[in-house]
Amino acid sequence: MKEHLTDENITPTSDSGDEVKKDFKGLLGSVRKFLSDLLEIRSNTDAAATKESIIADIPFKGHTSWILVCSIFIASVGLNANSTAVVIGAMLISPLMGPILGMGMSLAINDIDTLRRSLKNFAVMVVLSVITAFLFFYLFPLRDESSELLARTKPDIRDVLIAFFGGLALVIARAKKGTIASVIFGVAIATALMPPLCTVGFGLAIGKPWYAAGAMYLFTINTIFIGLATFLIIKFLRFPMVRYANSQRRRFIARVASIVGILVMIPAGFTFYQVFQESLFKKQAQEFLKDTIEVYQFDASGRYVDNLTQIEYNDGKTPLIELVCMGDELIPENVINTWRTQKSQYSRLKDAELHIIQGGKDDSEEKFNYVSELYEKNKAELLNKDEQIRLLEEEVANLTKNMGKQIPFSNISQEAKANYEDIAGLSFSYQLQTDFNKLDTIPVFEVKWKEGIRNNEKQAEFKKLLAWLKLRLQDTTLVVKEVD
Incomplete structure (x- = not known):
């Protein structure tokens, strides 16, 4: 039996499709509203109070200058002692952010007077910080190059990102009604403006200007990107522009502010591009090392020392990848050539030089000696001080003992031949001897007599020879043996 289709048993689809579209639009609207409520910050911004608080933090005199000097001293001590906790404490009390926020805000709202005041206080802040750090490290007797100091001599992509997003968080927190103090403290720690200035003073104090230059570069990057983040947020929040009665002056100031803003963004963009390229190069270099060395x-005693590997981007120059291998086993040339071929397969490593320092083969003897000394130093640090002292005392005692027992055998043999004409041969060696309580090194002479000498004469000559050797060498422990 066949069933006939009629209009009554056809299910309508147009109404259900409209309902789905309506529900989907409603969902999108709900998501949009949720995201707007979640991320919208303009409605809860107090522009006037924010501007007033930023301007109030710009002046750098009186109490603020003393707070900076104290924080610089604390940071310098922390860096010198390689103490991260002390450095964090110094950053929490540091007033360095004020003029930087002032520069970013003044550029955003065309406030030339605030910009001028911010620049002046910023310059005073930097000079005072560097002088304070220089005096500390110059006068303080302990000036070790700690890892905390050396970490502030060369920026990478992470420093740029930390400075930018730290600046964003700081300005957003300052703009909120009821400032979030914990955010401000966190940004003060994250952006780390204080340690690079201390490292500048350290580099100048120890006569290594390249340390100072690298640290100042890092400080400049942090400053630029914090200022850039401030500029962008103030623009986004639509802070009111400063109005001037003279329209010509207003246009001039707006033009100056725009030019200064562009000039700040150009080095910021260039710096970001540069450190980004360096980070990509190092990433490929690490991948290359992972696939090769x-x-x-190693079949025998060779080993790869990964913590001494150097990866240098050398912007504008030939990049360098330098590997260090310890031990007597040398990596074959065909293997090294294969690695160089593999290196060329990485787009950013094609022009990089691959150097391999390995035992006795590298032409840089100074580098190899440095590696050996560093390795021994690191190994010695595993021992405690008492153990080191004990080992050194034993070594000195052994050296002193052995130095006292050095035998001038050439002179002794010539004198023996002149004094005892019946001697046919004389030999010498050291013999280890122990009574299971201590170990001694005994000098032993072996004498061979000429044939035909009578026993009584041989015995008399033997006693004379023994007495003469003990007196000549001032050593009563030496032994003389007779050989056939």
């Missing part, structure tokens, strides 16, 4: 199997 890290999987290479």
